[in-house]
Amino acid sequence: MKTTIAKLNEFVGQEVQLSGWVYHSRHSGKVAFIVLRDGTGLCQCVIEKGKVADELFDQLIRLGQESSLSITGIVRVEPRSPGGYELAVSDAQIICPTQDYPITPKEHGTDFLMKNRHLHLRSQRPWCIGRIRHTVIDAIRQFFNDNGFTLVDTPIFTAAAGESEQTLFAVDYFGKPMFLSQTGQLYLECAAMSFGRVYCFGPTFRAEKSKTRRHLTEFWMVEPEVAYIDLPGLLELAENFVTHIVQRVLKDNRAELETIGADTAHLETITPPFVRLTYTEATEILTSQRTVDFMAQQLETFKKQKTEIEKQIAEIETAEKAGGLKQWQKDKNAKLLIDLRAELAELEVKIENNPKHAQLAAQFQWGKDLGGSDETIISLMHDKPVFVTHYPRDAKAFYMKTDRGNPKVVENFDLLAPAGFGEIIGGSVREDDYQYLLNRIHEEGYDPENYSWYLDLRKYGSVPHGGFGLGVERTVAWITGERHIRQCIAFPRLMDNVCI
Ligand code: 4AD
Numbered sequence: 001m002k003t004t005i006a007k008l009n010e011f012v013g014q015e016v017q018l019s020g021w022v023y024h025s026r027h028s029g030k031v032a033f034i035v036l037r038d039g040t041g042l043c044q045c046v047i048e049k050g051k052v053a054d055e056l057f058d059q060l061i062r063l064g065q066e067s068s069l070s071i072t073g074i075v076r077v078e079p080r081s082p083g084g085y086e087l088a089v090s091d092a093q094i095i096c097p098t099q100d101y102p103i104t105p106k107e108h109g110t111d112f113l114m115k116n117r118h119l120h121l122r123s124q125r126p127w128c129i130g131r132i133r134h135t136v137i138d139a140i141r142q143f144f145n146d147n148g149f150t151l152v153d154t155p156i157f158t159a160a161a162g163e164s165e166q167t168l169f170a171v172d173y174f175g176k177p178m179f180l181s182q183t184g185q186l187y188l189e190c191a192a193m194s195f196g197r198v199y200c201f202g203p204t205f206r207a208e209k210s211k212t213r214r215h216l217t218e219f220w221m222v223e224p225e226v227a228y229i230d231l232p233g234l235l236e237l238a239e240n241f242v243t244h245i246v247q248r249v250l251k252d253n254r255a256e257l258e259t260i261g262a263d264t265a266h267l268e269t270i271t272p273p274f275v276r277l278t279y280t281e282a283t284e285i286l287t288s289q290r291t292v293d294f295m296a297q298q299l300e301t302f303k304k305q306k307t308e309i310e311k312q313i314a315e316i317e318t319a320e321k322a323g324g325l326k327q328w329q330k331d332k333n334a335k336l337l338i339d340l341r342a343e344l345a346e347l348e349v350k351i352e353n354n355p356k357h358a359q360l361a362a363q364f365q366w367g368k369d370l371g372g373s374d375e376t377i378i379s380l381m382h383d384k385p386v387f388v389t390h391y392p393r394d395a396k397a398f399y400m401k402t403d404r405g406n407p408k409v410v411e412n413f414d415l416l417a418p419a420g421f422g423e424i425i426g427g428s429v430r431e432d433d434y435q436y437l438l439n440r441i442h443e444e445g446y447d448p449e450n451y452s453w454y455l456d457l458r459k460y461g462s463v464p465h466g467g468f469g470l471g472v473e474r475t476v477a478w479i480t481g482e483r484h485i486r487q488c489i490a491f492p493r494l495m496d497n498v499c500i
């Protein structure tokens with residue numbers, strides 16, 4: 001019976017055939033262990049000499065990492081095997097024997113792994129993250145489909161800026177200039193006047209000259225848009241939406257979360273209501289003594305953690321130097337060292353940045369957009385996601401509705417994920433008054449001709465409406481605890497690196 005590793009629980013005591021790749025193997029004279037990877041999980045396959053033909057045994061023990069093969073055997077419960085089951089092997093067909101696979105359990109730098117992204121995708125961490133991303137996307141669609149939203153696919157070729165003209169990618173469209181879409185929002189607003197509740201979900205392009213861990217030039221964004229909604233209504237929609245995504249991942253991907261060491265206890269706490277702060281309150285926090293103390297305390301913690309990790313690394317290195325370790329101990333140490341050195345490098349960056357970020361926060365002036373480090377500080381101070389609302393009008397996009405009670409600010413929000421992660425959603429109520437909108441278009445120096453259809457929405461049956469955009473990679477990075485969002489999409493595009 002052909003099956004997959006994920007379904008082995010249905011076949012205990014029976015003979016099955018699995019097809020996959022060698023993830024890891026070791027052998028003594030009489031018994032060989034191949035940990036097989038088949039795309040659904042890992043399974044230890046035990047090959048005893050005498051139970052398979054001698055010639056096959058010899059071939060199997062020579063298979064290198066990532067050799068492909070089908071293995072037949074009886075399924076046994078084995079708590080020490082990665083998925084809880086193992087295979088007592090009776091036969092195997094080798095499909096492509098492989099030697100010298102470039103990615104080994106040894107330490108590899110990010111550049112090397114990105115150049116080898118076509119192979120790196122098979123490694124455990126990218127696999128876990130890919131599975132979690134799949135659930136996130138499925139949960140997104142499920143949420144909107146179950147809540148009365150109609151999917152509208154908005155175009156990727158666009159004639160006008162949706163966000164900022166500085167981050168447009170221009171393309172030559174049969175001799176005419178066109179741009180790759182920064183957002184589906186403006187089109188979605190048209191559709192909301194037809195269907196009421198709509199969403200679009202697709203690739204988004206930003207020529208952002210930022211080399212930060214939060215920026216891709218091509219990323220996936222889901223955007224809902226709702227007719228007859230106000231800011232409190234939007235915040236409620238956003239918190240229910242994010243909670244739904246996190247709960248689905250906890251339900252479907254607990255094993256993957258645990259394998260990559262994600263903080264599941266923290267994810268369990270993600271329930272409504274989230275924290276609500278106005279931009280003005282956020283700036284007051286940033287420039288307060290509370291932030292000075294908080295940053296000082298952070299620095300202390302980072303330094304303590306650094307000392308602790310340095311100690312652990314030194315201990316492993318001493319053990320390695322002393323020699324006499326078994327191969328499996330060396331492999332385990334190699335893996336541990338990769339993790340510890342990565343953690344150390346991260347802490348060193350944090351220690352270096354802490355005083356700079358503290359200074360930026362202390363000098364923050366009302367009117368500026370919140371910077372990455374400011375968002376980090378606000379989100380680190382709260383255990384739950386934080387909505388920051390009512391940003392200064394001049395720092396934000398032209399389409400956001402001016403707050404009629406305080407025309408210096410707009411009715412918008414950003415959602416900051418906790419644990420220092422920062423913005424995962426940006427949204428707003430849209431300016432629904434023709435004259436206000438036209439003025440903003442002029443102020444930005446945009447050509448109203450390019451926005452005539454967008455202005456029409458404010459002429460014919462204009463209604464209060466709004467929506468938001470959630471970045472998939474940033475959401476996956478936050479949920480998985482992955483520092484850099486390039487690991488949260490199969491083939492990342494960054495300003496200075498497009499992998500393969
Ligand atoms: O805040 P942004 O720019 O909002 C919009 O595009 C609105 N038009 C959305 C709307 O109201 N319909 O982007 C929304 C989200 C951000 O919060 C972030 O998660 C993600 O998109 N994002 C990026 N993700 C990766 N790389 C980038 N360069 C990103 N820029 C934005």
Ligand code: MG
Nearest residue numbers: 414423425426
């Ligand atoms: Mg934003």
